Amino acid sequence: MELIEDCIGRIAPPDGRAMEDARKRQDQLTKPRGSLGVLEELSVKLAGITGRLDPPLEEKVIFTMAGDHGVALEGVSAYPREVTPQMVLNFLNGGAGINVLARHVGAEVEVVDMGVDFEFEPGLGVIDKKVARGTRNMTEGPAMTREQAARAVEAGIEVVEERLGRGLELAGTGDMGIGNTTPSAAIAAAMTGAGVEEVTGRGTGIDDAAFRRKVAVIEKALEVNRPDPSDPLDVLAKVGGFEIGGIAGAILGCAANRIPVVIDGFISGAAALIATGLAPQAKDYIIPAHCSVEAGHRLVLEHMGLRPLLDLDMRLGEGTGAALGMGIVEAAVKVLNEMATFEEAGVTDRE
Amino acid sequence: MELIEDCIGRIAPPDGRAMEDARKRQDQLTKPRGSLGVLEELSVKLAGITGRLDPPLEEKVIFTMAGDHGVALEGVSAYPREVTPQMVLNFLNGGAGINVLARHVGAEVEVVDMGVDFEFEPGLGVIDKKVARGTRNMTEGPAMTREQAARAVEAGIEVVEERLGRGLELAGTGDMGIGNTTPSAAIAAAMTGAGVEEVTGRGTGIDDAAFRRKVAVIEKALEVNRPDPSDPLDVLAKVGGFEIGGIAGAILGCAANRIPVVIDGFISGAAALIATGLAPQAKDYIIPAHCSVEAGHRLVLEHMGLRPLLDLDMRLGEGTGAALGMGIVEAAVKVLNEMATFEEAGVTDRE
Numbered sequence: 073m074e075l076i077e078d079c080i081g082r083i084a085p086p087d088g089r090a091m092e093d094a095r096k097r098q099d100q101l102t103k104p105r106g107s108l109g110v111l112e113e114l115s116v117k118l119a120g121i122t123g124r125l126d127p128p129l130e131e132k133v134i135f136t137m138a139g140d141h142g143v144a145l146e147g148v149s150a151y152p153r154e155v156t157p158q159m160v161l162n163f164l165n166g167g168a169g170i171n172v173l174a175r176h177v178g179a180e181v182e183v184v185d186m187g188v189d190f191e192f193e194p195g196l197g198v199i200d201k202k203v204a205r206g207t208r209n210m211t212e213g214p215a216m217t218r219e220q221a222a223r224a225v226e227a228g229i230e231v232v233e234e235r236l237g238r239g240l241e242l243a244g245t246g247d248m249g250i251g252n253t254t255p256s257a258a259i260a261a262a263m264t265g266a267g268v269e270e271v272t273g274r275g276t277g278i279d280d281a282a283f284r285r286k287v288a289v290i291e292k293a294l295e296v297n298r299p300d301p302s303d304p305l306d307v308l309a310k311v312g313g314f315e316i317g318g319i320a321g322a323i324l325g326c327a328a329n330r331i332p333v334v335i336d337g338f339i340s341g342a343a344a345l346i347a348t349g350l351a352p353q354a355k356d357y358i359i360p361a362h363c364s365v366e367a368g369h370r371l372v373l374e375h376m377g378l379r380p381l382l383d384l385d386m387r388l389g390e391g392t393g394a395a396l397g398m399g400i401v402e403a404a405v406k407v408l409n410e411m412a413t414f415e416e417a418g419v420t421d422r423e
Numbered sequence: 424m425e426l427i428e429d430c431i432g433r434i435a436p437p438d439g440r441a442m443e444d445a446r447k448r449q450d451q452l453t454k455p456r457g458s459l460g461v462l463e464e465l466s467v468k469l470a471g472i473t474g475r476l477d478p479p480l481e482e483k484v485i486f487t488m489a490g491d492h493g494v495a496l497e498g499v500s501a502y503p504r505e506v507t508p509q510m511v512l513n514f515l516n517g518g519a520g521i522n523v524l525a526r527h528v529g530a531e532v533e534v535v536d537m538g539v540d541f542e543f544e545p546g547l548g549v550i551d552k553k554v555a556r557g558t559r560n561m562t563e564g565p566a567m568t569r570e571q572a573a574r575a576v577e578a579g580i581e582v583v584e585e586r587l588g589r590g591l592e593l594a595g596t597g598d599m600g601i602g603n604t605t606p607s608a609a610i611a612a613a614m615t616g617a618g619v620e621e622v623t624g625r626g627t628g629i630d631d632a633a634f635r636r637k638v639a640v641i642e643k644a645l646e647v648n649r650p651d652p653s654d655p656l657d658v659l660a661k662v663g664g665f666e667i668g669g670i671a672g673a674i675l676g677c678a679a680n681r682i683p684v685v686i687d688g689f690i691s692g693a694a695a696l697i698a699t700g701l702a703p704q705a706k707d708y709i710i711p712a713h714c715s716v717e718a719g720h721r722l723v724l725e726h727m728g729l730r731p732l733l734d735l736d737m738r739l740g741e742g743t744g745a746a747l748g749m750g751i752v753e754a755a756v757k758v759l760n761e762m763a764t765f766e767e768a769g770v771t772d773r774e
Contacts, residue, residue, distance in 0.1 A: 102513055103520050104501065104627035108743065109716065109736025150455065150773045158770040162453055167763025169454050175761075176754045276455035276773070365460065383734065384751070385460025392459065399750050400735070403527045410526075412518025419509040422501045422627070 075226045076321075080351040082328040086120030094119035100413040104422070110381065114359070114404035121332045121357055126409045129402050131239035132179035134391040135231055135322050136163060136170055136246040139187035139315035140206030142215065143293070144251030148286045150276045153206075156250050157190035159390075163248070164197050169388050170246055173395035177402070179244060181391070184231055186224060187314030188249075201227035203314045207255075210293040214310045215255065221309035221317055225346075228321020229328075236329060243326045244361070244398055245319045246391020247339040250276075253366060256342035258290045258311035260368050262299045263345040264375045271368030273338070273387075304349030312346070319343035324350065327357035334401060336394040337364035337387065341372040348376055361397025362386060426577045427672075431702040433679040437471030445470035451764040455773070461732065465710070465755035472683045472708055477760045480753050482590035483530035485742040486582055486673050487514060487521055487597040490538035490666035491557030493566065494644065495602030499637045501627045507601045508541035510741075514599070515548050520739050521597055524746035528753070530595060532742070535582055537575060538665030539600075552578035554665045558606075561644040565661045566606065572660035572668055576697075579672020580679075587680060594677045595712070595749055596670045597742020598690040601627075604717060607693035609641045609662035611719050613650045614696040615726045622719030624689070624738075655700030663697070670694035675701065678708035685752060687745040688715035688738065692723040699727055712748025713737060 094116045099105050106112060119125050138160050144153050162168045163183045166175075174181045184199045185192060189206040192198045203224050207215035216224070232243065253275035260271040268290045274283060290311075297310035308317050319335075320343040326333035327347075335344055335358055348355050360373050362382035373380055381400050386393050414421045445467045450456050457463060470476050489511050495504050513519045514534045517526075525532045535550045536543060540557040543549045554575050558566035567575070583594065604626040611622040619641045625634060641662075648661035659668050670686075671694040677684035678698075686695055686709055699706050711724050713733035724731055732748050765772045 101520075102510065102518065103739050107627065107737065107739040108520060109738070111735060111737070152771055155771055158768070159453065162763060162768040162770055165763070165768065167453065167761075167768050169452075169459060169758060169762055172757050172761040173754055176750075176757055276458065381735070384462060384732070386458065386462070387460070388454050388458040396751065396754060399527075399754075400747065403524055403747060403750075406523050406527055407520060410518075410523040411520055412513060412516070417509070417513040417516065417518050419513055420503055420506055 073222050075229055076222060079229050079324050079328045083351055083353050085353065086356045087123040090119040090123050091116050094125050094408060097125060097408060101411040102414055102417050102419045108407055111404040111407050114401055115408035118332055118405055121330055127405060129242045129405060131241040132398055133235055133240050134170065134174050134179050134181050134244035134246055134394055135184060136181055136248060136391045137184045137186045137315035137318040138248040139313050140189040141249055141251035141255060141313055142207045142209035143211060143254050143289060145209055146211060146289045147282060148254045148289055149251045150278050151250050153250050156248060157188050159248050160188060160198060168390060169392045170390035170395065173392050177395050177399045179395055179398055184318060186227060186318040199231060201231060201318065207313055210311050211289055211296060214297055215312055216309050218305060218309045221305050224314045224317025225321035228318040229325040232322050232325030240331055242398055242401060243331050243333040244391050244394030245322055245333060245340045246336045246394055247315050247319060247389050249313055249315050252313050252339050254286060254290060255311055255313045255316060256339045257368055258293050259307055259342040259345055260372050261294060262307045262311060263301050263349060264371060266371055271371060273367035304346045308346050316343045320346040323347040323354055323358060327354040332359055333357055334359045334361050334394045334397040336361055336391045337389055338366035338369040339389055341369050344376060345372060359397060359401060362393035424573050426580055427573060430580050430675050430679045434702055434704050436704065437707045438474040441470040441474050442467050445476050445759060448476060448759060452762040453765055453768050453770045459758055462755040462758050465752055466759035469683055469756055472681055478756060480593045480756060482592040483749055484586055484591050485521065485525050485530050485532050485595035485597055485745055486535060487532055487599060487742045488535045488537045488666035488669040489599040490664050491540040492600055492602035492606060492664055493558045493560035494562060494605050494640060496560055497562060497640045498633060499605045499640055500602045501629050502601050504601050507599060508539050510599050511539060511549060519741060520743045521741035521746065524743050528746050528750045530746055530749055535669060537578060537669040550582060552582060552669065558664055561662050562640055562647060565648055566663055567660050569656060569660045572656050575665045575668025576672035579669040580676040583673050583676030591682055593749055593752060594682050594684040595742050595745030596673055596684060596691045597687045597745055598666050598670060598740050600664060600666050603664050603690050605637060605641060606662055606664045606667060607690045608719055609644050610658055610693040610696055611723050612645060613658045613662060614652050614700060615722060617722055622722060624718035655697045659697050667694045671697040674698040674705055674709060678705040683710055684708055685710045685712050685745045685748040687712055687742045688740055689717035689720040690740055692720050695727060696723060710748060710752060713744035
């Protein structure tokens, strides 16, 4: 817990002076003021996070965190549990969606085993932060102990801070874990107060019967565990997942180190609820990449006052949305730095 | 007119076989079916356009077409008319928004003088397709003659076909022309039947009084000219602009040559109404990059049954949205080609 408290204590407010300078420069560039919309806002946000108008964004890293879920035994997913480690191996071989989209934007993928029910051979390149081989079934009691929840968040902080020395200028988050939209929906319901049906979606693509079962499973988990929304670690422990805790930690680690963090879809959104529950000031460091198809994602983002950059009907996870979001973030910073001003270009400003 | 008719005659339906193959391959890739949403649909569309699953997209070109507008004299813009040529020079010097965003996605910008009220020195790199030095004031009669309208569309076709030999695999459209949201709104009203207030926006940022004037100007232009929506060239001639005609021609030229064309915002949308009015089958070759802030743009896209990729509150024009859209298109094609299949990766498919 000490690492978490220390990390939270280091999260400073954004740099208001740099934001002001960024706004002033945007208003001098050869375009109608505000006409690049979200790109302009993003460039100001990045200035606030990094303290500079021209933050280097070469070193882009997507942290894809994997974990298994006891609740997957309740038939809440369209895929069998063995797919979690299989997909981890696919990430390491470069064949998954996240690999393709990360390459597209020039980002590296760091794959973190937060709690997969499988022992990966050493030397494969998985970062080993395994808390346990999967959570327990949350319909029968807490998914993990409070100590395990804290350990998961700490591991996320560590992953970010261990990367800092090797270069980290723009971070992204992603997830892999068969069944993990179920704990994410449970977290969303617990933290926002929304009804379970409002925040439960079809995940990888379940049918109506499985959907009704999923809603019932989440309702039961909340009833059995009664997570306390004023205590985010309690929520994480009772109805969360190891990779969700890891992503929450990564968000805190980025915020403490003034690294902009582009978060992916619904699972990263649930993790952000935990992170901003622990440290509301972390919000200023979060850039939500996209709005997932998953029901409840928009509500989760609205609850945090965050507006997603993209809305492309995606629901794959892994960090795929975050990768595309990184491309937009980079474009925003380039606009601020590479466009000519009215004066430089000899263009007449508005009357 | 012969060039236009010939071009339209060469627009073939998309390649259904390639689309089917693309769909089949998407369903074998290591992700839940459909979970990459719009990226999957885009990869199928690109297959239909190009006839192949792995169309090369290295040679990306954004055609930014510039023209002046007689109606600008009516006080419908926040910027003076001299800004059109000034911005063209800014494009040539690489300092405008479109230059920055085109570089970001690896695209070249071709700047076309369709009808700027200025004589550019030779050797600057502007493609000279000037129809006239600006349109006439459409509140007093047609903006241009029918011959000029046809010439503008032909010039757009020529620009695309002249580029083909030097490499063109993915095209984008953009515009520059002080006052050009006014003819675009007039075209939108004429072609869709919507009310003028519904399709009129704030352009570069006019105040309430100027907005009311703009609506009145468009209503007057429509009343004076009575454009015939069943005759798109009549609409272009009476209430259009030279750069709008050029963009319409570029869209037709791309469609005839099976080049995917990513269209920018409201002005390109108005041009697409003209292009698809002339050749409804051109629609299958159009990828709408984004939904502009400009009122009426969404309605224009819906009228054509097109869904924009991005919604980033942008309203700059120049092709800036098209550039960002190109990045998404490229990502979509990479997903289809670079992801591993379930079989290749040894991942268990859904039960």
